[in-house]
Amino acid sequence: MMEIELPKMHQSQQDMDLIDILWRQDIDLGAGREVFDYSHRQKESALQRQRALEEEKRQHLLREQEKALLAQLQLDEETGEFVPRPPAAAQPPPPAAPAEVTQNGLFTEDDGNPLSFDECMQLLAESFPLVEAIETTPPPLDAPTSVPAGSDGPDMMVPSQSPLPQQKTSQDLEQAWLELLSIPELQQCLNMQMEEALEPTSFNPAGAQTELQDPNYNFYMPGLTDMVANTADTVCPAGYLNTFEGPLPSIIPPDNLNQMTLKAPEMNAGFSPDGFCDMFYPGLVNAKVDSGAAPVAAGGNAALPLAELQSAPPLKPADVPEFALEEGFESRKPEAEAEFADSDSGLSLDASPNASSPEKSTCGDGSFGFSDSDVEEMDSDPGSTESDVSDMFPLTFNPDAYQTATSVATPPAQPPEAKPERPKTEPEEGSGHDKRPFTKDKHGKRRGESRLSRDEQRAQALHIPFTVDMIINLPVDDFNEMMSRQQLNEAQLALVRDIRRRGKNKVAAQNCRKRKMENIVGLEYELDSLKEERERLLREKTETGSSLREMKKQLSSLYLEVFSLLRDENGKPYSPNEYSLQQTSDGTVFLVPRIKKTLIKPEGN
């Protein structure tokens, strides 16, 4: 802020000095300084003084911003919902910053699009109360939109440049710095809760940090800091303009922040594909995958068509925070990232559910020591399947918050009178795309997939060096050996055990149900066969009965025929009433008088 004013006061000399200072900083970053210095070497002492002033100012700004952030964070913590804002704020800034730079480059002195800067500043202001201080700077910045010269052509431009351009460059640089700083802050807001739980990550790009950045930023948002570092290193010195010019100038109208955000991916590609893209693009990729777009390889971020990006702008912001947080949590393993892509579906699920699920905010203890059961509780909440990550990173993962943040960020871009159009487009994008696509995708996925992704996400969150498959499927001995080889904390061990238990139980349940179904099918088959046999036996019984009756019939007729042929001594036939034929076991047939029987019976009795 102050810096800008000073240049104005002293004009050419101080401008030159500022430029010189800035360039020196750039040199620190790797830029060649000789180009600029020639005319200003004499004023070394003045430059140094100005440098000191600038640094002090910057530090002051940083402090103020930090204070503001802290205040926000505290407030958020009190409410418990604070989480959402940071992600939203965080995302807009990255694109915004580059956009500004590019704008400067594009519009240079004449255009100096105040709107674009104002918008950016508004965004920043909304995201951070501190912005007020920053806003003071914008005016000067707007005027000197010669950034291209500064960034692009230290070599080319400096010698010939007039004081004005130099001032512009310095201002631009300042803006860039401010933006860069602002980004970490935003991230910081997001990650505030996580600070305690988080371990200092390896992400600290010390060199990139430069004086401006607070060391804490790295801690909070390793990924973002990385980005910043990259931008600072590569962009500020020489690549500054180059990186941004291509994509932004042509595409982004100074007034349209939305477009700028949309372009962000391209910009990223321009930056450092490895660090920057990896940081944010995973999210983007995931978002795409979620949205049903063609599956994106890990490095496919750059390939994303602009149309897709525009169509699904909201997705990006949400995703980015998640990933950023994850990285911030700990340096993610490549493996984990890959899984993430796979679990992307899970993530997507998470994203939508999260938006719907209030739990996240409540769950956000920020403590990673949770056991799997804890996570489960969080997960168990309906629609929180994706929230695993969010749970782990309460701050980052509040989609609602993110939306709000985005919406908030957008409004500044859309001054009520000036730009009615934006509000329409942005709101649609923000509210519509972000969550809805995710939800659909999530629902579309099978439960098992989402579940697996859950465990995978948990494992990633705790940086468990094993795949879920390994954890579940390895034999006990191998599993124990594997566990013994890695030093895992209690939380990790608990999670691994739970994953193994759940995984095995899941398989057991599947097998059990399978057996159950098989048993049911077998019993049904047996029932059918038994029914058939019963019918057969019934038919047989009927047939047997009928044949028996026939035989009895034949026997009776035969008996009568035989009996009728018998004659007594007088040649008279025997009366059937008085005699009956009976056969002994040896086949001999006797004619037995019935009367005798009756007579005998009484006797026997």
Place this chain on the structure above:
DNA sequence: CATTGCTGTCATGGA
């Protein structure tokens, strides 16, 4: 809005 089927998970008991 209720029902149904599928799936994951937990609790429990047996080996």
Place this chain on the structure above:
DNA sequence: GCTCCATGACAGCAA
């Protein structure tokens, strides 16, 4: 006593 497995019960989700 621990682990593994099988299974009933419950809950969430989607159709």
